[in-house]
Amino acid sequence: MIVLKQVSKSYNGKIKAVDQIDLTVENGEIFGFLGPNGAGKTTTIKMMTGILTPDQGEVLVNGYDIVKEPLAAKRSFGFVPDDPNIFPRLKAVEYLRFIGDIYQVPPAERTERIGSLTARFGLADALADRIQSYSHGMRQKLMIVGALLHNPDVWILDEPMTGLDPRSSFVLKEMMREHADSDKTVFFSTHVLDVAEKVCDRVAIIDRGRILFCGTIEGMREHVRSNSSLETMFLELVGDAGNGEAQA
Numbered sequence: 292m293i294v295l296k297q298v299s300k301s302y303n304g305k306i307k308a309v310d311q312i313d314l315t316v317e318n319g320e321i322f323g324f325l326g327p328n329g330a331g332k333t334t335t336i337k338m339m340t341g342i343l344t345p346d347q348g349e350v351l352v353n354g355y356d357i358v359k360e361p362l363a364a365k366r367s368f369g370f371v372p373d374d375p376n377i378f379p380r381l382k383a384v385e386y387l388r389f390i391g392d393i394y395q396v397p398p399a400e401r402t403e404r405i406g407s408l409t410a411r412f413g414l415a416d417a418l419a420d421r422i423q424s425y426s427h428g429m430r431q432k433l434m435i436v437g438a439l440l441h442n443p444d445v446w447i448l449d450e451p452m453t454g455l456d457p458r459s460s461f462v463l464k465e466m467m468r469e470h471a472d473s474d475k476t477v478f479f480s481t482h483v484l485d486v487a488e489k490v491c492d493r494v495a496i497i498d499r500g501r502i503l504f505c506g507t508i509e510g511m512r513e514h515v516r517s518n519s520s521l522e523t524m525f526l527e528l529v530g531d532a533g534n535g536e537a538q539a
């Protein structure tokens with residue numbers, strides 16, 4: 292479970308990138324965080340994961356306050372950042388062992404999970420290669436494997452489908468569903484609305500740092516009083532603000 296209470300953040304004291312957000316992500320659901328470029332998705336996720344400290348408000352992950360109990364909170368989630376370009380000179384297997392050590396995964400379990408997760412994503416044969424030789428999609432998959440290595444209850448994924456081929460994207464969606472169905476939490480951001488419409492139990496739409504809607508897609512149809520696709524409703528809600536980055 293993830294709870295955000297009245298969370299705000301501005302960069303350099305300027306416009307609020309995130310403006311008094313309240314969100315609750317329940318166990319057992321896949322929650323999609325949607326919004327145009329520059330809406331504040333990554334900033335919110337960085338506060339959830341303890342990379343940025345909120346100017347105001349409180350974030351609880353699995354009941355732990357990310358500011359006051361960072362280690363307990365961090366043990367309980369796995370995080371896939373939006374940029375998978377890290378440790379280029381490590382071999383993939385070295386990276387995964389390193390992550391396993393940080394999260395104190397016992398060696399036998401570590402080997403077993405590296406084997407099963409990389410097999411599922413078709414990375415098993417590339418484990419001995421350096422990350423710098425990996426394609427963007429392969430790096431993305433490696434980040435996902437690393438994030439799930441310690442079998443966290445809460446998954447926090449920033450644009451996880453970016454660069455994934457159709458098969459890997461299918462595998463990830465399947466894994467997200469299995470995880471939520473075992474009463475755990477999946478939170479991910481995306482601007483790919485087709486994916487969100489298919490996999491999310493609930494979504495929130497953020498624009499210019501504020502939540503415009505939070506609920507089921509069916510609930511959104513009632514909210515905007517139409518029977519439209521998520522894309523149409525999204526465009527209606529976000530209005531002309533589709534290029535928030537340019538305006539910010």
Ligand SMILES: Nc1ncnc2c1ncn2[C@@H]1O[C@H](COP(=O)(O)OP(=O)(O)O)[C@@H](O)[C@H]1O
Nearest residue numbers: 302308327328329330331332333334335536539
């Ligand atoms: N490090 C930073 N310094 C200054 N402004 C930033 C920084 N990171 C993001 N921003 C600004 O904050 C806003 C929200 O960005 P971000 O959270 O990355 O949006 P999203 O992930 O939804 O595309 C944007 O206006 C962006 O330009």
Ligand SMILES: [Mg+2]
Nearest residue numbers: 332333334373
């Ligand atoms: Mg982002």
